[in-house]
Amino acid sequence: MKVLVTGVTGQLGHDCVNEFRCRGVEVQGVSSKDFSLTDGAAVEKYIKEYAPDVVLHGAAYTAVDKAEDEQETCMAVNAEGTRHIAKACAEIGAKMIYISTDYVFPGDGEEPYEPADSKGPQNVYGKSKLLGEQAVQELLQKYFIVRISWVFGINGKNFIRTMLTLAKTHKELTVVGDQIGSPTYTRDLAVLLADMAATEKYGVYHATNEGFCSWAEFAAEVFRQAGREVTVTPVDSSAYPTKAVRPKNSRMSKAALVEAGFKPLPRWQDAVGRYLIELQSEAANLA
Ligand SMILES: NC(=O)C1=CN([C@@H]2O[C@H](COP(=O)(O)OP(=O)(O)OC[C@H]3O[C@@H](n4cnc5c(N)ncnc54)[C@H](O)[C@@H]3O)[C@@H](O)[C@H]2O)C=CC1
Numbered sequence: 001m002k003v004l005v006t007g008v009t010g011q012l013g014h015d016c017v018n019e020f021r022c023r024g025v026e027v028q029g030v031s032s033k034d035f036s037l038t039d040g041a042a043v044e045k046y047i048k049e050y051a052p053d054v055v056l057h058g059a060a061y062t063a064v065d066k067a068e069d070e071q072e073t074c075m076a077v078n079a080e081g082t083r084h085i086a087k088a089c090a091e092i093g094a095k096m097i098y099i100s101t102d103y104v105f106p107g108d109g110e111e112p113y114e115p116a117d118s119k120g121p122q123n124v125y126g127k128s129k130l131l132g133e134q135a136v137q138e139l140l141q142k143y144f145i146v147r148i149s150w151v152f153g154i155n156g157k158n159f160i161r162t163m164l165t166l167a168k169t170h171k172e173l174t175v176v177g178d179q180i181g182s183p184t185y186t187r188d189l190a191v192l193l194a195d196m197a198a199t200e201k202y203g204v205y206h207a208t209n210e211g212f213c214s215w216a217e218f219a220a221e222v223f224r225q226a227g228r229e230v231t232v233t234p235v236d237s238s239a240y241p242t243k244a245v246r247p248k249n250s251r252m253s254k255a256a257l258v259e260a261g262f263k264p265l266p267r268w269q270d271a272v273g274r275y276l277i278e279l280q281s282e283a284a285n286l287a
Pocket residue numbers: 006007008009010011012013031032033035036037038057058059060061062077099100101102129148149150151152155156
């Protein structure tokens with residue numbers, strides 16, 4: 001099997017390339033330095049020349065608030081860029097794994113969303129990722145769409161890093177308590193995606209670490225495990241207005257994943273613990 005991973009300079013792409021390499025799979029990671037997703041001809045040329053069996057498309061325009069002001073760029077990368085990748089995959093008969101988001105859902109209610117539930121993105125980024133999903137479904141039969149949320153990995157900025165930085169200067173923090181979802185550790189997700197790539201169990205899946213929490217609970221768990229004495233007070237989203245609307249309910253059901261025979265990701269608290277260890281080794285390597 002030969003795999004192409006887009007977004008190698010991001011959190012997920014970095015860990016996916018490592019995971020395939022560890023398994024002895026021939027893999028190439030690419031970023032915007034190799035080609036821009038907005039350049040259809042360049043995407044097609046690269047994919048046809050490399051001729052992968054699987055394209056794991058992790059690259060995206062991920063600046064959720066900025067996207068409200070940069071709608072055109074966000075759409076060009078996430079909707080059209082994904083269409084270019086899907087078209088090239090169709091032409092060479094490659095499987096495609098497209099990474100999508102909880103933001104395709106409206107975020108109402110309290111029940112976990114199933115993959116086929118009605119969509120209703122509340123912000124530009126969510127709309128662009130949904131258009132990407134639709135392009136994949138329109139152009140391909142051999143596809144996996146994998147929706148994830150609240151991502152953290154070693155190769156980039158994320159909520160855990162932000163909380164640990166704030167802990168250096170704060171003993172008390174207010175954190176949003178009325179948005180509920182699931183963190184996703186890119187190392188755990190990479191294991192699942194590498195398993196998936198080797199199958200033909202095509203479809204739409206939700207894949208996050210197990211369990212649900214609010215951002216405030218997420219922060220409190222990070223401080224507890226990192227041994228930082230910071231008191232977290234949950235507050236409503238209205239205390240932190242953002243340009244892009246965030247869904248209150250980001251719960252996603254992983255039943256389809258389990259029914260297809262894939263191993264669910266470990267609980268999110270377990271993932272936080274292993275990520276903190278990864279951060280320690282990063283700090284030790286940099287010292
Ligand atoms: N970060 C999060 O909390 C969430 C992320 N996702 C999705 O997960 C996937 C991975 O996210 P992260 O690793 O956090 O992203 P990231 O922001 O860390 O990395 C994005 C990658 O996309 C590449 N990229 C951006 N614009 C490009 C362009 N025009 N041409 C070529 N490459 C381009 C960048 O070079 C980078 O390698 C994305 O598809 C994202 O939409 C879904 C839900 C939540």
